[in-house]
Amino acid sequence: MKLDFTLKRFPINGRLKEQSGLPFSCVLQPYHRLPEKETSAGDASGTRSNSIARCAQCYSYINCYCVFDTAGWVCSLCNRHNALKPQQQKRYRLDPTVLQELPEVRSEVFETLAEDPIPVPMPALEGSPAAQQDPGYVSGPAPVVVALVDTAAGEEFLELVRSSLEAALEALPPVTRFALITMSNRLGLHDVRASEPSVRYVSLLEPQLRPGASAAAAAASSPAVACPLSDVMPLSSLLAPVGSFKGAITRALEENMVPEQGFGETSDAEASGSGAAVGPSGAPGQEAAMSRNSGGDAAPGGGVGARSGRSGGGHLPAARGLGPALVAVLDYLKVLQSPAFASVKTPDSEGGLSGHGSGASAAAVVGADHLSQNPSPVKLLLFLAGVPDFGVGRLV
Known part of the structure; x- marks a missing residue:
């Protein structure tokens, strides 16, 4: 999947966006073939999606545009500060060397395994x-x-x-x-x-x-x-x-x-x-x-x-x-x-x-x-x- 933005920087709030008069948008291509370098950098297929941190307010995934500090990370979409949960502290250790090795942090696009779906039994057939x-x-x-x-x-x-x-x-x-x-x-x-x-x-x-x-x-x-x-x-x-x-x-x-x-x-x-x-x-x-x-x-x-x-x-x-x-x-x-x-x-x-x-x-x-x-x-x-x-x- 490829995601291209019209601009590289974004306004901090909606009022500033309206005042700028610029066309903020993005192009999403789900089946676009990525360059080999980007593919390898964003390969998170060995990680389940529920292991990747999400914002507590807007539920967006952590990404390369987020800012990290000693207490957690700041969402790049809603600007909310999120503390790391105990089960996430091992993965997101506040070490720049470790963070830059994570696919979701070093790449704009990454692929991961979705959570296993909850099985729903089929209904009984008519006449049974x-x-x-x-x-x-x-x-x-x-x-x-x-x-x-x-x-x-x-x-x-x-x-x-x-x-x-x-x-x-x-x-x-x-x-x-x-x-x-x-x-x-x-x-x-x-x-x-x-x-x-x-x-x-x-x-x-x-x-x-x-x-x-x-x-x-x-x-x-x-x-x-x-x-x-x-x-x-x-x-x-x-x-x-x-x-x-x-x-x-x-x-x-x-x-x-x-x-x-x-x-x-x-x-x-x-x-x-x-x-x-x-x-x-x-x-x-x-x-x-x-x-x-x-x-x-x-x-x-x-x-x-x-x-x-x-x-x-x-x-x-x-x-x-x-x-x-x-x-x-x-x-x-x-x-x-x-x-x-x-x-x-x-x-x-x-x-x-x-x-x-x-x-x-x-x-x-x-x-x-x-x-x-x-x-x-x-x-x-x-x-x-x-x-x-x-x-x-x-x-x-």
Whole structure:
């Protein structure tokens, strides 16, 4: 790897950099062949990367631009003084002769061995006894990918999103936990662990303006959703391992991710009288899945408030509440940064449950559902079709 800077000296702070008016930048060439002299000087292949000192503030590695003193070294990037840890004192003895022999100190570019990766066991294959016993079990700090999709949009936009997410599913490691959340003037939590993929909806709220209070104060004091998302569906039930539930996730993308009811309508649209067909009682906020192919007919195992059609029916036109959606989803994901809860059996799990989505599995999982004690890396994918026009952060 080759790293070239436009200048050999750097300003001590950002203010001085702006005043200089000079283009400070660098060119990074990861696979550039270095001259033999530089290659030999920067050969640290016999050293593990965790043995090389790093800055306690910016985490940059020690390098040839750092300044050493009797108490430690000064980071060349953030100017923080770092004391040498006891295990580092043997390597970084304050002897100029010894220091100049270290590859990371004498060369601008050095190569070292990375730390051994932490092995993450693969999930059980679909249909195997282990998968039937607990289809959601994944051990280790599995990565988490959450897709937040704007459904206040047309079918053409959603088809592009489906193609993108299906391609991403093929590229993701099987241990990745995936969640699908749709957004308009309500949030839809897609339960793909159930025998029939379903959606549970939670209404987003506009901030309540009070006399004399600013809009910012109203937004900070008003809830973003009608009820916490964790009360509607535990995060452990929403997250599904890609290796075991890829088919169910794909089916949810194809059948349940549809344009929001009322998309393209105006607020003064007349009610068509279709009404709401109430199905069997289910979990709070749960609605039956609506297929693109069936024109909105309720899927088996319907829930509360399943509409008989995809548009019309006396409802408000679809809106785009990006602000409250982000507030609710980010608050929902906080559990991933907390210590994991244990997986337990509920009293009803032995007798079997029905009609409550993922709660019908033989091993009812609560809390963080086998999440590692280490914080899981989370990626939030946002697919936005237009300008936010509802709730906190609305632009129109």
